[in-house]
Amino acid sequence: MKTTKKIFAAVLAVMMIALMIPFSASAATSDAYNAFIKGKNGFTVNVYKVAKIDTTTGEYTEIQGGTAVETALKTWKNASGNDSKALLEACENTTFADSKGDHTFASDEDVYNFGTNEAGVYYVKVTGQPAETSVKKKGGALFALPEGTKTTQGSAEAPIELKINTGAxxxxxxxxxxxxxxxxxxxxxxxxxxxxxxxxxxxxxxxxxxxxxxxxxxxxxxxxxxxxxxxxxxxxxxxxxxxxxxxxxxxxxxxxxxxxxxxxxxxxxxxxxxxxxxxxxxxxxxxxxxxxxxxxxxxxxxxxxxxxxxxxxxxxxxxxxxxTFDLPVFKYDGTTDNKTGLGNATFELKTKEGTLIDTKTTDSSGNVTFAKLAAGTYKVKETVAPAGYNLNSSEYTVVISTTGVITVTVDGNSSTVNQVEVPDYPVTVPSTGGMGTMMFYVGGAALIACAGVLLFVLKRKKAAK
Incomplete structure (x- = not known):
């Protein structure tokens, strides 16, 4: 019985020791020192250990960053507050290999709680920024853990604030x-x-x-x-x-x-x-x-x-x-119901002031285009008619709006159109037996009548004698 009790006691002791191990580990990894840091939304920071602090003597050892940091650190030790321009500049120009913590701020109100069990001087470096941000001043801060008897720097309510000035x-x-x-x-x-x-x-x-x-x-x-x-x-x-x-x-x-x-x-x-x-x-x-x-x-x-x-x-x-816009011009036979196109008609395009811009001739279908024009007022006029057709002497005033709408004014009439349409009419040649011959007949008859009257007058005079 005593043996059983001893075995049970031994097992219980082992179990108690096993149960204690996690708690001991938890206690061992709890942070002895803390710092509360506030940045700006979207910015990332890394925390680097600049030097180790001997908590007994207060001396700095294992200084990182070379001579410039070491020199500035001696000045900073006797300075009041956490900011030292010389040490910040020295740290800014140093590449630290081992980051002790990093954080990306989720908002302007986000506070990063940095925890560590290593007493030392720490430098907070801004290592990332949101896209499309103008950074006028970099952040950065220094703090010592502990500082005197203080094991915590800042608080959630009053954190260490990084100096980050930004603009869009x-x-x-x-x-x-x-x-x-x-x-x-x-x-x-x-x-x-x-x-x-x-x-x-x-x-x-x-x-x-x-x-x-x-x-x-x-x-x-x-x-x-x-x-x-x-x-x-x-x-x-x-x-x-x-x-x-x-x-x-x-x-x-x-x-x-x-x-x-x-x-x-x-x-x-x-x-x-x-x-x-x-x-x-x-x-x-x-x-x-x-x-x-x-x-x-x-x-x-x-x-x-x-x-x-x-x-x-x-x-x-x-x-x-x-x-830019195109101005189509269509030349057609004005005597046809279906507006038959006429080739070889020449048109001039001028500014509203009368400066010549371009001269173009219609194709066999009667079409021609003055291409790539800005909005504005233009003048279109036919200068050479197709063979067998009279020249259209009208000048067409064309306004192209900034949306490409074409308005044409001719002989005082305006309309919105898709193209400038210009009719021509065939040249008319008098035919035989027409008005040209009749004029000779009328003239001849008049001369015969005049001669008859003259003959009658002469005979009267002769009879009177």
């Missing part, structure tokens, strides 16, 4: 001098269209850029693109301040030069104190452009890419549209 990056594209609005215009083939591309200034001297490029995505409906001006706010840049890569018309790159960005970092130009970069670009509408006013015709867009310590960010811009 905006990219836009406009048409300068358009006849509709800033987002659309009409143009004729051969016309030069002027575009203005605008993008926000992003970055700062604390978060400098290594690349800033505005992209113009010019469609195949244009040729001869040219960058005529680049400005930062109201300051026009010299050609040494930027480069233009037009090797691909669908992605024309206007980039701030390396020297200009270096000067911005050093504060010798006003780039980071500015609001916008604007690029003025011109291009010529080709005669192969698509006619009509649908939203996809001859469209053009822009975008922005910029690179900093967080990597490259791309921001899409806006799309603008250029419309």
């Amino acid at each position: 990056v905006e990219v836009s594209k406009e048409i300068v001098g358009g006849d509709i609005d800033t987002k659309s215009t009409t143009a004729s083939a051969g016309d030069t269209v002027t575009f203005k591309l605008t993008a926000s200034v992003t970055g700062s001297k604390e978060v400098p850029l290594t690349e800033y490029t505005i992209h113009d995505n010019l469609s195949g409906s244009f040729d001869t693109p040219a960058v005529t001006e680049v400005k930062v706010d109201n300051t026009k840049l010299s050609t040494s301040d930027y480069t233009v890569d037009a090797s691909s018309q669908s992605d024309i790159k206007i980039s701030l030069s390396e020297s200009y960005l270096k000067a911005a970092k050093e504060g010798t130009n006003d780039f980071y104190a500015s609001s916008d970069v604007t690029v003025t670009l011109t291009a010529v509408l080709k005669d192969t452009a698509v006619s009509g006013n649908t939203a996809t015709d001859n469209s053009n867009s822009d975008s922005l890419t910029y690179t900093n310590v967080y990597g490259q960010t791309e921001k899409s811009g806006e799309t603008v549209y250029v419309y």
